[in-house]
Amino acid sequence: MAINSTFEISYVTLAFAALGAIVIGALLTAMHVKHRYHPNLIGALIGALFCFLLLEALPAIL
Numbered sequence: 001m002a003i004n005s006t007f008e009i010s011y012v013t014l015a016f017a018a019l020g021a022i023v024i025g026a027l028l029t030a031m032h033v034k035h036r037y038h039p040n041l042i043g044a045l046i047g048a049l050f051c052f053l054l055l056e057a058l059p060a061i062l
Helices: 007-033 039-061
Strands: none
Touching: 007 039
């Protein structure tokens, strides 16, 4: 697959970010069910993930 424009790059970046968020969310849900982690810890991990995504993906999109 050849990506030639910034419009395509932004869609690919968003698709991979969404896929990563879904996978990480499923992993955190499984951790909560299996090990009974506290919801605040899971919320903090999700917040850190979204912060990382914004810092890394936003400059690539713009």
